[in-house]
Amino acid sequence: MRVRCIVSYDGTHFSGYQVQPQKRTVQGEIEEVLFKLHKGQPIKVHASGRTDAGVHAVGQVFHFDTHLTIPEERWPYAINSLLPEDIVIVEANYVDEHFHARFDTTAKEYRYRIDQQKMINVFKRNYSFHYPYKLDLSAIRRACTHLCGTHDFTSFCVAKTEVGDKVRTIYSIEVIENEKEIIFRFIGNGFLYNMVRILVGTLLDVGQGKINADQIPTILEGRNRSLSGKTVPGRGLYLWKVHYDN
């Protein structure tokens, strides 16, 4: 039986999602719990993709196979009772054996939170990027219209990214203002390594007047990481939702 889970985690104290030796990772914690529930049988977990150190998830998705006959609504409680408190399984469902959490995604939504208050807020320090500088949101929104659509995003991913095809489609970018906070909401068919964080860094440069919004097409065409802005910190980033066809 294949189980699909929606999982939420506070990325603050993790070295990212993916298992790494000697590091505390989200996948490592989940696989350890499944190993215990399956009485010592190793269970491999497949997620929609990785998230980096400090990056959070509201609705990451993974699947695994099991021979246990636990009713689906009991799975979250069974796993959560053994998980550390910074990971919570929100929902679990039995799915078709052909479902794959990574290969079947149709879209992903990421959000990035920017704290615009003058003084850093202790309660947001791990959950947003403190950036108290004035931003021209209309310039940022103009830059967003240039970024939406299907483009080669070589200029917006880590230079050493090994994926061959760097063409991705961004369906929408929303800029939400919410009392001294700005939230960027990205929906796309997929995102390259560090892509959302470089997009945000570049949009902040646009908002500060360091990059003109209408330079974005040239930056995309240049296919060179050095043309875009800085990579903003992981702590402001949330994998918000993973979409599938169904």
Add this chain to the structure above:
Amino acid sequence: MRVRCIVSYDGTHFSGYQVQPQKRTVQGEIEEVLFKLHKGQPIKVHASGRTDAGVHAVGQVFHFDTHLTIPEERWPYAINSLLPEDIVIVEANYVDEHFHARFDTTAKEYRYRIDQQKMINVFKRNYSFHYPYKLDLSAIRRACTHLCGTHDFTSFCVAKTEVGDKVRTIYSIEVIENEKEIIFRFIGNGFLYNMVRILVGTLLDVGQGKINADQIPTILEGRNRSLSGKTVPGRGLYLWKVHYDN
């Protein structure tokens, strides 16, 4: 020169406000920083009162005396640059030498956050009390009217509280509903040890029908801790604001 500071802290990783040997405390961290800024001279900090382990502060107030001639708007930066990231000085002002952060308070505001979502939210786990049970808010509000005013709150503080006079005045209790969250807002002239947390525990019992709202006067008159509800966890509690005459 006397300096009054407003300080915000995330109480999660502190054994409370007040200095205790071998423990990480808010006062301890602040005094260590002031010791460094004063080149090894011990500086005693006086706060409006203590907060317990896990309890947060948005606007705790303290004062200290200094011979340093730092402009008041620079004090927050000077102290924050040496403080750990879970404490932030929000504001500093030079005040009259007779000002006392503890003795001059005229009122205090505390807030208590209750997370009513079915599943625990990883991002709120240290910042609210997860209580997913149905609450009768009209019963709770009726109980609040009985609690407001001047009463002997012996039934609402830790049994071993050594303060002689347990008469306090609660000016207002507000119950705020905010999408799957309930916030209790208490303003009073002072609160006894654990008083807010026992008040909330009792109000939750009222909301669950375990205590009738109109029993509150009897509970107050009984002057016995065993008559009121449980003490709710510190993580939902915030010292929100300290008021002074000026």
